[in-house]
Amino acid sequence: MSPPVFGARDDVGADDRALLARHLDGDRDAFGELVHRHRDRLWRVALRTLGDPEDAADAVQDALLSAYRAAASYRGDAAVTTWLHRIVVNACLDLARRRAVRPTVPLEDASPPAVPDDTAARDTANDVVAALRKLPVEQAAALVLVDVEGYPVADAAEMLEVPVGTVKSRCARGRARLAELLGDDRAPTRNPADPVPVQPDERGEEQT
Amino acid sequence: VSASSDDDAHLSLDALADLDEGLSADAERAQSEHVEGCPTCQRRRARLRETRALLSTLPPEPMPSDVGDRIDAALAAAPPLASIMPTLPRTRRWRTKPTLAGLSAAAAVAALVAALVVGVAHKGANNNPGAGSEAAAGAARPQVVIAQTSGSVYTPANVVTKVQRAITDAKAARFFGTATPSPADGLAQPNTAQARGTVPRPLARLHNSAGAFLNCLLSLTDGKAIQPLLVDYARWHARPAVIVVLPGFTPGKDDVWVLGGGCSPANADVIYYTSFRPTSP
DSSP states (O other): OOOOOGGGHHHHHHHHHHHHHHHHTTOTTHHHHHHHHHHHHHHHHHHHHHOOHHHHHHHHHHHHHHHHHTGGGOOSSSOHHHHHHHHHHHHHHHHHHHTSSOOOOOGGGSOOOOOOSOHHHHHHHHHHHHHHTTSOHHHHHHHIIIIISOOOHHHHHHHHTSOHHHHHHHHHHHHHHHHHHHOTTSOOSSOTTSOOOOOHHHHHHHTO | OOBOSSOTTSBOHHHHHHHHHTOOGGGHHHHHHHHHTOHHHHHHHHHHHHHHHHHHTOOOOOOOHHHHHHHHHHHHHSOOHHHHTTTGGGSHHHHTSOOSTTSOHHHHHHHHHHHHHHHHHHHHHHSOTTHHHHHHHGGGOOOOOEEEOOOBEEOTTTHHHHHHHHHHHHHHHHHHTSOOOOOOSSSSOBOTTSOTTOOOGGGHHHHHOHHHHHHHHHHHTTTOOOOOSEEEEEEETTEEEEEEEEEOSSTTOEEEEEEOTTOOSSOOOEEEEEEEOOOOO
């Protein structure tokens, strides 16, 4: 995982705003540059939320074209990357809801994610990704933003356009379901009394 | 203590997950004390935390190069931003429909204002969408403006379905010469806290002043007098919002703009935007 670089957020945010302003001024390259800065993270969010590379590609493309056209709707009250994530997440939720029923892929039938050829890590990642696909899409999206990508709950709430409490609730439900799906045989690898490693920003948010 | 179904003495995974998120409210202290002395609940809690740790260690997935190329190509093919709105009236969709084209700009704006004012008033008065706007548009005979104050709740999940339903219902009502209310299927239900026909206070400025609404609309269309297909004073989640459907700049697609009450020439106050391909009449 590549956690958000919170310390450099202001610089990144200023550059993003400058690129968006250039786009609105008619600079043909500015939006593409903005996309290149964030596309890997947007892709991961879409892929992990939807669980299907084709769906994720469709959602990200639709979202970025919408963002390109509706750039004037960016009001500056959130980071540009938050705005982009919001549009991508909405596209993912829309796509999943249009399909009415999310693909329910049995754990053993899930297509493996592209991960390093480390047997233990690969097996674990496969199980987790397959289990994510079995969650309601709203829970998957919240878990992807908070636990996978490491965004603070408040940022995830902005991206999902729901209250902070709703994000926490979706994460709690999602984690409980994932723990069930992953089964009892996955023994903890550390002392239960040890604190779970979380991003400093996130820990601070959740203690409020 | 909220207990699991398999063992009344212990906390369920859901309850433990809530406890970890600080969502247990009044029960938090009792639950924490229970977990402290209960090896079973400690194991379950460890499973939850292990699950969370596993999520945080999923390997990075860079965007595949073919997906990146596809998106780059789509963006490169998109019309320059500055040209998008001015090309709106010249799209195939607008050429093939009776529109405001051909009127002088002033006449077009006047007809649009009249259509919106009469459309809103008429809908509120007798639930017959569009009839007033048809009459008001007069010789221009533009596409009917469906203006309503449904007060219903739009969300990303239902907005396309709802606007299509409203447009379809209005067309049916005009065809049969009577209004055809949407079935009470949940999507068409007005917010119970918001009676049908009354406008939330934050939207009153737009609703009550045709000039204010027109200025808002022109901020979306780069000053072009484009007649909307639907205007609904409603809610976006809990927030009062105006839902506006405009013929899209992409041929064959319509645009949905969700606007806040602050919409003005300086700030369109766009809450949400999407586009859709309307089903054939």
